[in-house]
Amino acid sequence: MAETVLEVRNLTKNYAGLPAVNAVNFSIRAGEVLGYLGHNGAGKSTTVKMLAGLLEPTSGEVCFHGADIRKDLAAYKRRVGYVPEESHLYSFLTGWEYLDLVGTLRGMPLAVREDKSARMLEELSLFRHRHTAIAAYSKGMRQRIMLIAALLDDPELLILDEPFSGLDVVSALVMRRLLNLLAANGKAIFFCSPVLETVEKVCTHLVVLRQGELVASGSMQQILASRSELAESFFQLTEQVDADGIAGRILSAIAAR
């Protein structure tokens, strides 16, 4: 069996005493793609920030090859690629300048970072936009530039916060194939999504999160075998919502005079 790259034990984060992530456990081995499925507000981004070493857990731990990431956060970050949900950072830089900055911070030689950046920009249809400020990029273009930045230094672990949101269909297809290939080449991948169909297509393993708590987890095969159970735990929340009623009342409010 492949080596465990990332292991999360009893991971908990409270905001003002209320748990956003509550005693979550999972692990990812080399070659696995773990999908982290949950509705808005379930605690996905909070988990991601703790995995990326940007947010201190209230309790519990995140271990990389068996050691708590807080022991040597700088060394950990060098081996991890992270794509945040929203990138407000550095939007005054052009795509090319941003990749140059990331490559420099990661200590990559100039020729190597320029060659890798150019090739990935070309493949993700961003090469001709490389001298445009990121501020002028669409959401999908930002996602792609952040993905290139995350992959630039060949990370062992990739952490992606809703990587498919805002992507056009072609980029989404390329992204899917790329995640499969990266996993086949021994990378460990964690990504979260609110869309069951998305994780189904890409992941080898799945964790379902509801209001900060893990409600189902296992290999994709196991989960698919008990699909109705999963769908039930995942959709419980939406089923309680009377969407028709709400839409109707909004319509009458709009028409009121």
Ligand SMILES: Nc1ncnc2c1ncn2[C@@H]1O[C@H](COP(=O)(O)OP(=O)(O)O)[C@@H](O)[C@H]1O
């Ligand atoms: N910085 C913060 N301060 C207080 N509450 C927060 C903060 N960040 C997130 N939350 C709350 O934690 C819960 C989980 O949020 P988040 O992890 O962003 O969920 P998701 O990414 O699944 O949509 C939500 O109820 C959210 O309002």
Ligand SMILES: [Mg+2]
């Ligand atoms: Mg989020």
